[in-house]
Amino acid sequence: MASVYPKIKNRGFVYHLHPPLVPQNVLKFTHTWGLGGSALVLVLMQIISGILLLFAYSPTPEAAYPSIVALQQEMLFGKLIRNLHHWGANFLVFVVFFHMLRVFFTGAYNSRRKVNWWIGLGLFLCVLISNFTGYLLPLDQLSFWAITICTAMFEYIPLIGTMIQKIIIGGTEIGKATLSNFFAIHVALVPMCLAILMPFHFWQIRKAKGVINPSSAEGKIHKVSSVPQLVTREAAMALVMIAALFLFSVLFDAPLADKANPGLSPNPTKAPWYFSGLQELLQHFHPLVAVFVIPFFTVSCLICLPYLKFEKADGGIWFLSENGRRMGIMSAITALVIAPVMIVLSEYVINISKIVPGVPPVVINGVIPAVLTVVFLFGFYQVMKQKFAATAEEGVQAVFIFLLVCFVVLTITGVWFRGPGMELVWLWD
Ligand code: HEM
């Protein structure tokens, strides 16, 4: 029987990325359309702007800072290129994070997309490591002290923490060896990992027969040619992304503080914004819990996620169901109320050492808050499940949304509401 679809003869490079025919509904612009593609565009922009920066940058403690100043003041478009690299890196964290949430909330990590979820986690790690290692390179006060406190966090990882810390900074304090380590990881190791993982990621999408699509369950669906329909839309989205990055970089300069001074720490000393949530956790929990137990538990859950058996696997339905969406909104509102209240209580009111004197700090700030948190989360899961007559998956999703919003509140608090001595302050103070 003759095919109802148009015949496509010229199979070029594009057909490595897309099948010749795609379901018509993937062309529809939605609020999360093209997040993965935008991440790709940003990574390519980082590589181009990074290579241009290499023409000016000198990776030695004496020359790094002056080379950035010279780049900004003496070189044609030097400031713009640095701005593009700086803001592109920040945009990338946002875009990849939202792409990951899109994948999570449409259940696109199940069965045949399992491997791609893990590759995605690897990509996310690469993006974080690039940001972290790049942060040190200008070697100004901001970057030197942010990296100092972040690398100090490794000490709290039991048994191997100090060893990891020594390997990363190449000794006992941030210096020449740290800069060479970070530089090599930043311009060689991570780009190489990205270059391996990204094609693998795209191949897996082809292998899974395209992105997740609820209409695939509805039998025969109308298909259109990916060239030019899909490709022109993608090109338009890429151009919008590039234009937005250029506009932002023209309007806002990347920060550059004074040259790093190891003898004078700024007050407050803050981690880069994407690690602010972690730094904020340190204000409320024992370091062992904040830096090791919680991140270890989070990463383990993310890795194990595809093993959860979902009833409606592969459906591509947002938030599992309409019920799941309502529960999500409820969880987010609960977190928006509880998280700030707990931050204030933990800062000013709750002092278990006064209530129960003589108890070791690891019990006061570690064991007790951790146990209370687990008990609360379990209770929250049960209450939500009963109130909404929900499935186990919808209950787990509600808890996840609750934790996610708490983490966002912690990050915002760390970035905007912490002042000298890491005291809580109003944004306008
Ligand atoms: C995912 C990819 C990448 C990310 C997220 C990233 C991120 C960053 C960040 C956040 C900085 C600090 C910017 C600042 O505030 O000054 C930086 C600096 C730098 N990056 Fe990258 N980068 C990436 C890829 C690359 C590549 C591929 C190269 C070169 C081959 C490169 C070369 C540089 C250089 C030379 C600097 C120092 C100049 C400066 O600090 O402005 N980067 N990077």
Ligand code: HEM
């Ligand atoms: C540099 C980072 C990344 C790039 C460039 C990238 C790129 C892409 C692209 C272009 C797509 C197809 C279109 C779309 O769904 O938007 C995609 C799909 C996918 N990505 Fe990523 N991604 C990145 C990070 C991640 C992360 C952090 C995860 C999750 C941990 C992830 C998991 C997935 C999965 C499971 C799919 C298939 C989704 C589906 O079939 O609906 N990716 N990615």
